[in-house]
Amino acid sequence: xxxxxxxxxxxxxxxxxxxxxxxxxxxxxxxxxxxxxxxxxxxxxxxxxxxxxxxxxxxxxxxxxxxxxxxxxxxxxxxxxxxxxxxxxxxxxxxxxxxxxxxxxxxxxxxxxxxxxxxxxxxxxxxxxxxxxxxxxxxxxxxxxxxxxxxxxxxxxxxxxxxxxxxxxxxxxxxxxxxxxxxxxxxxxxxxxxxxxxxxxxxxxxxxxxxxxxxxxxxxxxxxxxxxxxxxxxxxxxxxxxxxxxxxxxxxxxxxxxxxxxxxxxxxxxxxxxxxxx
Amino acid sequence: xxxxxxxxxxxxxxxxxxxxxxxxxxxxxxxxxxxxxxxxxxxxxxxxxxxxxxxxxxxxxxxxxxxxxxxxxxxxxxxxxxxxxxxxxxxxxxxxxxxxxxxxxxxxxxxxxxxxxxxxxxxxxxxxxxxxxxxxxxxxxxxxxxxxxxxxxxxxxxxxxxxxxxxxxxxxxxxxxxxxxxxxxxxxxxxxxxxxxxxxxxxxxxxxxxxxxxxxxxxxxxxxxxxxxxxxxxxxxxxxxxxxxxxxxxxxxxxxxxxxxxxxxxxxxxxxxxxxxxxxxxxxxxxxxxxxxxxxxxxxxxxxxxxxxxxxxxxxxxxxxxxxxxxxxxxxxxxxxxxxxxxxxxxxxxxxxxxxxxxxxxxxxxxxxxxxxxxxxxxxxxxxxxxxxxxxxxxxxxxxxxxxxxxxxxxxxxxxxxxxxxxxxxxxxxxxxxxxxxxxxxxxxxxxxxxxxxxxxxxxxxxxxxxxxxxxxxxxxxxxxxxxxxxxxxxxxxxxxxxxxxxxxxxxxxxxxxxxxxxxxxx
Numbered sequence: 001x002x003x004x005x006x007x008x009x010x011x012x013x014x015x016x017x018x019x020x021x022x023x024x025x026x027x028x029x030x031x032x033x034x035x036x037x038x039x040x041x042x043x044x045x046x047x048x049x050x051x052x053x054x055x056x057x058x059x060x061x062x063x064x065x066x067x068x069x070x071x072x073x074x075x076x077x078x079x080x081x082x083x084x085x086x087x088x089x090x091x092x093x094x095x096x097x098x099x100x101x102x103x104x105x106x107x108x109x110x111x112x113x114x115x116x117x118x119x120x121x122x123x124x125x126x127x128x129x130x131x132x133x134x135x136x137x138x139x140x141x142x143x144x145x146x147x148x149x150x151x152x153x154x155x156x157x158x159x160x161x162x163x164x165x166x167x168x169x170x171x172x173x174x175x176x177x178x179x180x181x182x183x184x185x186x187x188x189x190x191x192x193x194x195x196x197x198x199x200x201x202x203x204x205x206x207x208x209x210x211x212x213x214x215x216x217x218x219x220x221x222x223x224x225x226x227x228x229x230x231x232x233x234x235x236x237x238x239x240x241x242x243x244x245x246x247x248x249x250x251x252x253x254x255x256x257x258x259x260x261x262x263x264x265x266x267x268x269x270x271x272x273x274x275x276x277x278x
Numbered sequence: 279x280x281x282x283x284x285x286x287x288x289x290x291x292x293x294x295x296x297x298x299x300x301x302x303x304x305x306x307x308x309x310x311x312x313x314x315x316x317x318x319x320x321x322x323x324x325x326x327x328x329x330x331x332x333x334x335x336x337x338x339x340x341x342x343x344x345x346x347x348x349x350x351x352x353x354x355x356x357x358x359x360x361x362x363x364x365x366x367x368x369x370x371x372x373x374x375x376x377x378x379x380x381x382x383x384x385x386x387x388x389x390x391x392x393x394x395x396x397x398x399x400x401x402x403x404x405x406x407x408x409x410x411x412x413x414x415x416x417x418x419x420x421x422x423x424x425x426x427x428x429x430x431x432x433x434x435x436x437x438x439x440x441x442x443x444x445x446x447x448x449x450x451x452x453x454x455x456x457x458x459x460x461x462x463x464x465x466x467x468x469x470x471x472x473x474x475x476x477x478x479x480x481x482x483x484x485x486x487x488x489x490x491x492x493x494x495x496x497x498x499x500x501x502x503x504x505x506x507x508x509x510x511x512x513x514x515x516x517x518x519x520x521x522x523x524x525x526x527x528x529x530x531x532x533x534x535x536x537x538x539x540x541x542x543x544x545x546x547x548x549x550x551x552x553x554x555x556x557x558x559x560x561x562x563x564x565x566x567x568x569x570x571x572x573x574x575x576x577x578x579x580x581x582x583x584x585x586x587x588x589x590x591x592x593x594x595x596x597x598x599x600x601x602x603x604x605x606x607x608x609x610x611x612x613x614x615x616x617x618x619x620x621x622x623x624x625x626x627x628x629x630x631x632x633x634x635x636x637x638x639x640x641x642x643x644x645x646x647x648x649x650x651x652x653x654x655x656x657x658x659x660x661x662x663x664x665x666x667x668x669x670x671x672x673x674x675x676x677x678x679x680x681x682x683x684x685x686x687x688x689x690x691x692x693x694x695x696x697x698x699x700x701x702x703x704x705x706x707x708x709x710x711x712x713x714x715x716x717x718x719x720x721x722x723x724x725x726x727x728x729x730x731x732x733x734x735x736x737x738x739x740x741x742x743x744x745x746x747x748x749x750x751x752x753x754x755x756x757x758x759x760x761x762x763x764x765x766x767x768x769x770x771x772x773x774x775x776x777x778x779x780x781x782x783x784x785x786x787x788x789x790x791x792x793x794x795x796x797x798x799x800x801x
Contacts, residue, residue, distance in 0.1 A: 064729055074758050101372055102800035117643035125399070128513050134588055134638045136645045136688050145728075154465040188432035220707070247729060270529055278406070 001108030040181040055081040055262040059255040067246030075099035085114040092267035105275030125272040148240040148249040373398040380794035392420035415469040458550035481525040491636035495682040497649035498634040503599040533582040540575035543567040546599040561625035586640040602657035648683040660709040699791035717742035746772030746784035764796035
């Protein structure tokens, strides 16, 4: 008979990280746009439409810090390619876990389809099982363990799912000025009652996001530091602090390489089974 | 450099195959129990040779023989130095140190396992396209040193103490049941070389192949035999017996074509004799499959994605991992004369051909998946009081099909998987001991809580026809990045079986329910 069930080692965390990838690849160039009569939706569109480069390779380090100060770490190698709708894909992402040791070589492959309504293709490779499995997509509102963010937080939420109101301009980091945009969900079952985005006025970088829970109480704050690679701005690190539990998560991006001309064959189950990238 | 090591590796591999070292066997033991139908695996243990002793440099002023020895020694020294400088520093080492402690809480309660394991997984990349990997497993079970053997493995419903043969010594008073104690050892679990080409990969060596799509069910996944040392309770890497083989993958666009050549032929390995988990046993006089090229196993598999469906088509030319007993009976009809019938076993491994298909389709939050296989050449045992018209007592060849369907989803952040499986014997007659179809179902749930530091999960399996169940709740606690605790229960329910020759798979262990804890340090 030989019946056994898989132990899905860190798939959720890997998925979180994968989405992070799509968020931090919101790399920026200084756009020339008309600033006249900008609405909240206009600003959010500008943020979403920013160029992202052709591909990226990086190391993503996730540091989870409990309210008592205990730390746990997850380190992954991330490969991402921007398809821009070509072949029916927005992007493809490949991850390998480097740390902790018992999850090393765990691989995760995501095909983000451009076809409307088509959910991501997700494959997980577990070295302990020695096989690649198709896994079901995650709930956008699930606040998965291992991170203080939901999938929706990380850029997977469509703009038309919220209303966006420009609340004004306020001074923010490095004596710069930020647009302050309040986004409220249209559906009643959303995880948050509102999110407030702080977006740098001069180059559309989001530097802070404040989340409120369904009771309209402050829930968590996300602050983002950026690094420049060529002409592109990319996340350097992001800290998410849960104001209610005291738990926090730091997402660190290092060893960044942009536009390495990745081939399509990198984002296949063949590479997934190897347990490590090029 | 790479080609040199590749040549060395291939030479060693072929030498091992030629000399049968990869088939190293222990003497086959004979069970005192009437053996279960179609079972007679051979226990195989690989031993790791101890490391070479350090080489001492010879003194000056030596004889020619000594000079020759000195030259050899210098060469060896240079070789070792070169290896240390060029290879050892680049060897990647990972693994774990683990303690597994199990306590059976059904009468008689006892610590049935205090197993300490060191697993080391070295790997070395000769180049980005050539990599050598291994997995070594050293273990020591403390339970046998602190508890009575008979308490650890109590007598089962159908067990009995075999009296010594005439002229043989009395049984060990400390081990009356003559339990085969497997207390410590070192095994080379896996050892293989990966070679990556542009459109093709090879993996050569001792390895595990997973052909299935639906996790946990052996429909297509029949390449490696199983180790039942701890029933089916161990992880895949410990339960699947790695085999020496050559695997080649050719990538053709979205398709992957895979071929296997397996000269290392083995059957399932039962739990050691009369231990806690022993169930089926080896048959007397079972001959292993002769080591010949024509006796190799081989397989072909095509897989890929078409129209949003993941698919796999597989063909496996292999040996039945459960050998057929080929029983014959003499003395039937003489019972009135006070003569008991005599059953003779002529066990043999039999060739099988398996044709399989697997499919998986993601529908967003739901994944549907299934596998189907047609198996040609299987022999089935018939009942002892069968009529000659029905084929008589012995074994009958009947093809069979097996399939599994399943669904995976995420609900409230929990991964959930449900499966239903059937084995169906074709052209069935009632004289066959096995039921015409055997049904099984499973449920698996898992959820990460407290920021992933705690992971409760449950696996429940039922053998539907026989009303047997296995429940496996467990809780994983990630104490640090490297230290993990695991607490769990293994609960068996069901009847032990209709007779000593036919033991139920779960029900036989109805009184072996246990709680266990694991502590694992990974590096």
